[in-house]
Amino acid sequence: MLVRRFGENEVAPIVREYDAQEKLPSEILERMAMLGFFGGTVPPEFGGLGLDYLTYVSVIEEMSRFDHCLAMLMSMPSGLVGSGILKFGTEEQRERWLMPLALGQTFGGGGVTEPRSGSDVAGTQTRYTRDGPNFRLTGAKAWITNLDIASFFVTFATSDPSLGRRGISAFIVPADAPGVIKRPFRNKLGFRPLCTGELTFEDVVLGSDSLLGEEGDGFRVAMTAVERGRLTVAARAVGLAQACLDDSTAYARERIVFGHPISEFQMVQKKLADMAVEIQAARLLTRDCAKALQAGQRGRKEASMAKMFASDVAQRAATEALQIHGANGVSDEFRVNRFYRDSKVFQIIEGPNDIHRTLVSDYVLGVRSD
Secondary structure (H helix, E strand, O other): OHHHHHHHHHHOOOHHHHHHHOOOOHHHHHHHHHOOOOOOOOOHHHOOOOOOHHHHHHHHHHHHOOOHHHHHHHHOOOOOOHHHHHHHOOHHHHHHHHHHHHOOOOEEEEEOOEOOOEOOHHHOOOEEEEEOOEEEEEEEEEEEEOOOOEEEEEEEEEOOHHHHHHHEEEEEEEOOOOOEEEEEOOOOOOOOOOOEEEEEEEEEEEOHHHEEOOOOOHHHHHHHHHHHHHHHHHHHHHHHHHHHHHHHHHHHHHOEEOOEEHHHOHHHHHHHHHHHHHHHHHHHHHHHHHHHHHOOOOOHHHHHHHHHHHHHHHHHHHHHHHHHHHHHHHOOOOHHHHHHHHHHHHOOOOOOHHHHHHHHHHHHHOOOOO
16 A cells, blocks of 8 residues: 555654654655645545545554654545535635645644633634624634644634524634734644644634635534544544554564563463454444445544544553553654553544543433434
């Protein structure tokens, strides 16, 4: 597979270095663009590959075995950033913003999370007001990715917080618009190559062509993006977990203790067996979500189940991988060191897993049905 060869030849030799530097190499992104890696499920008429969702998650998983941060960028045109533009955008917006995104000519960011409302999209505090034909945005978003390379951000604001989700609208905000302030967070626990931080809007004036969908469509735009974002988080987590198993299996065969490779010890065998079973279960849940989206369903329950389980599996796999590697796992010369740090973050992004457990239980109890 092309992605696997690229990962082995282009990513694996340098990922340790750019993870430490907290910066993705621009040259590797350029090569990925040349190979069409950002096209995903975006239709060919808008610069994409038009992949079905099952193929798409397989590609994301494969890249994540080497670096899930690159897989995240691959997912943006089909997920958190591009999906809302595809579904709700005008033809002009698709051509201006989505096409170069799918071609890898530009990058974008999704401005959803806020310092106070967190994962509660309906509770957004960022405000917008009408100014003739224009809009004015004021507020702040937190933990927004691609602050350094994004040409634009798809973000959300409310005209009146008392209206809840009915008052929310979606906007495409150019990264260089006056009043857009970016403050990166440094020395993060995980996801280090991704430039993540605070995005502030200080009286940002936007033209009417920046409105994504109709006024009041913002919550639907956000859910379209989030559901697909959760699918790709699950696929990335599966890829990371698989890499943990691959490395642990190889290490267990080579590491000699008391005159025997540790792969002969039943305790190590149990760890490897549990990892293999859980990873396959997470992969199947992720594919269930992909099938639901491919069938035109919203896939909200499937997305929560896949994201929650796969990220928990990734964290357990990384913990066991570190245990199998012992003291060597503490060194950044071994990939499991990075996997362990990143795996914890997967349990938090795109909605903490505690929230997803609540959502899944709502479906089980019949509180939710869509």
